[in-house]
Amino acid sequence: MDKLQSLLEERGPIKKIGVIGMGYVGIPAAALFADSAEFDKVLGFQRNSPTSGYKIDLLNSGESPLKGEEPGLEDLLQKVVEKDKFECTPDFSRLGEMDAVTLAIQTPFKDPKDLLPDFSALEAGIRHVGQYLQPGMLVVLESTITPGTTTGMAREILEEESGLKAGEDFALAHAPERVMVGRLLQNIQEHDRIVGGIDDVSTQRAVDLYEPVLTKGRVIPMSATAAEVTKTSENTFRDLQIAAVNQLALYCEAMGINVYDVREGVASLKGEGITRAILYPGAGVGGHCLTKDTYHLERGLQIAKQADLDFPQEPSLYVTARHINDFMPEHMYNLTVEALARINKNIANSKVAILGWAFLNDSDDARNTPAEPYRDLLIDAGAEVKVHDPHVLLYPDVEISQDMEEVLDGVDAVVVFAGHRQYYSLEPRQLQELSGQTHPVIVDGRNVVEPDAFIDAGFVYKGIGRGDKNGHEVK
Incomplete structure (x- = not known):
């Protein structure tokens, strides 16, 4: 039997999910994962920084830091917090408790003329995951990235930090967000979800992660x-x-x-x-x-x-x-x-x-x-x-x-x-x-x-x- 497949079967179904990046993508995704009966616990990981650390207390009280009109989001956050299915934490060591980890971190360009993206925040997030990566875990990049990043930079950092091998010891995939501000929950549930693993086993594990939160949307593997x-x-x-x-x-x-x-x-x-x-x-x-x-x-x-x-x-x-x-x-x-x-x-x-x-x-x-x-x-x-x-x-x-x-x-x-x-x-x-x-x-x-x-x-x-x-x- 394939080594990764064996590790996944030994670990069992995905029950604990970590979401890195508490923004327009990470917050609604974490709330929907937490609301699913398929999953037991979702942790949102947020740095306790001077500019964004305030989100931790807000989220743990069931309040959304995203303002503007976002139908259903705050009600859902209150629900999953009250049920103790969602928690926001600055403690990245708890990544080791997760069955699956998603990263929704911004990937801007400092200067588009040189076509060099600023992956510093994403790289830091990937390194955090690599430091606490355990055999049989699934890692999914949701950030929009340059083609080749998942099998290139992301894989290299995860393997370097963990000493594990992608496709053998852990699953790795890219499942890009497809949301628009003002209808975040609706988009995640109703839009088709693109899921691409570095191999067939990784792809299927990522499909298992996203299917429970889809209502009208379907998973499209590639x-x-x-x-x-x-x-x-x-x-x-x-x-x-x-x-x-x-x-x-x-x-x-x-x-x-x-x-x-x-x-x-x-x-x-x-x-x-x-x-x-x-x-x-x-x-x-x-x-x-x-x-x-x-x-x-x-x-x-x-x-x-x-x-x-x-x-x-x-x-x-x-x-x-x-x-x-x-x-x-x-x-x-x-x-x-x-x-x-x-x-x-x-x-x-x-x-x-x-x-x-x-x-x-x-x-x-x-x-x-x-x-x-x-x-x-x-x-x-x-x-x-x-x-x-x-x-x-x-x-x-x-x-x-x-x-x-x-x-x-x-x-x-x-x-x-x-x-x-x-x-x-x-x-x-x-x-x-x-x-x-x-x-x-x-x-x-x-x-x-x-x-x-x-x-x-x-x-x-x-x-x-x-x-x-x-x-x-x-x-």
Whole structure:
């Protein structure tokens, strides 16, 4: 009998699970594992650091540190804590008690130009696991990673730290997260789960881990590297779709037409064999995933090119799409400058209110928010900037207010960066009164306001893709 298979049968079914990384992926995953009758205990591992150690007490009291709208999460946390099925701990030595350990740790790029990811946090997590790894355990990477990482770096570190051999003494797999903030529990339960082990035995053990938490979703087994490519490419394709409609929006602005009319027309073409998955344009792309997963995929491609395989020499379509989406905050800045110029105001010394710091509507997730490079451009130009967000309470070096009236008081320009629900009810007369301006500026990056209502009230309006309105007469 295969040595690993024998060890797994000796250990028996997975009963104790460790989840490293108490964030947007790890917290809901741990809660769902703990809620399953198949598992006895789940430990969430969180460093007791100055910046994130506060999560430990919150989670152990059944409270979620994730703010914004996250249906069902806090109720589920309270349930599994009360049943003593979930506990958060900073004691990584307890990893040795687990049957399976998952790692959900961020994997950013310090500088995408060099295609070198910052795996320092992930490496530290893997080393923790390796130090306490026991024969017959399963280790699963859920982080989005460069193709080849599971069978390469992760395997090497685990073997070096433990003295054990992957595929013989312990199981190793990659099962990438596929969640969106605002529907974390639903996504984990209903989305199909990609599971890729370094061998068939590892794959099956990982399947056994994830199947109990799926409701509508199914497990799709494959190799570890194929799973890595699946995750990076699905986010790359979404980024590509967004870039396509953002480019279209820029074209429509230049041609004086409404991108939303064009979008509706394109989306109307339906029928067998027809796919026109056109998304919506906006002020920019944020979040932890889409802003860097293209570079993970591209890095994997660069590694593959070293094998002397024949590839097209054209610039990468995916990286070009990334550049388009990264340009959108700069375009928002250009629209702001143009709008202020129409009322003979210079960006320098102008007062600008940014509405929405989170990258996603009705969320507190501000990772890689496109509002930040926009704010930086304003400050560099000499503008005074205030930020409002109902969900984001704290952000490094940025003061964020939940008082809309205070933020809008005396501003020259109101700029919408997030499609939070409350921004859809903005009233032009109220904004005009708060601003104290006869002709205040509004720049809409998420199509949340009705242009004509603001134009009729005397606003100078600019909107992404609204070439039909951006050149209006000031009333």
